[in-house]
């Protein structure tokens with residue numbers, strides 16, 4: 001059968017499918033094709049993408065080699081993350097993971113290893129009471145999708161959140177560091193997944209980075225080598241290119 005007929009048939013079939021099972025953009029609710037799902041091209045274009053790797057402009061932070069986020073925490077990206085976290089749009093996890101890994105690959109830095117040189121992916125853990133309320137850990141879903149793309153091992157039980165911390169976005173800058181101080185503890189049964197390993201920490205949003213810095217300090221104390229952070233979005237100021 002000629003390829004043009006197959007193409008026309010596929011397009012017609014996709015049109016019929018969309019009539020009965022319409023797909024909508026997770027941000028603006030416009031009717032979209034399966035190819036574009038879950039975010040329409042207009043919404044994708046309006047994201048404030050970040051094009052390079054960044055490091056924390058903070059002399060005290062020796063633990064983290066660098067970090068990378070899809071874009072700034074505003075507009076469409078902010079709305080998508082809110083839908084993902086608070087309205088159970090968990091189908092957005094593969095979208096964030098794809099955007100993160102593909103965009104990360106395009107950034108070349110002499111200081112940062114490519115993703116394939118890392119050993120393990122660790123999502124920022126939620127306290128068990130928060131996990132019970134929300135029903136899922138958004139960072140763990142993101143880590144799992146990144147693991148599928150990169151083939152890297154995901155270790156969600158290397159560390160526990162022992163302190164029930166307040167929502168970071170409700171606190172002032174200094175309070176955020178105090179809030180996550182000693183919030184985590186290593187799970188000694190799984191310490192081999194951290195010791196002498198290059199670790200990628202996954203968080204949904206980086207604000208002051210107090211959470212990932214606290215985790216990185218703990219990992220370094222327990223023998224981790226290079227530590228890099230990937231997040232869906234960032235608001236943190238004072239970042240610079242390595």
Ligand SMILES: [Zn+2]
Pocket residue numbers: 025026027028029030039040041042043044
């Ligand atoms: Zn849209």
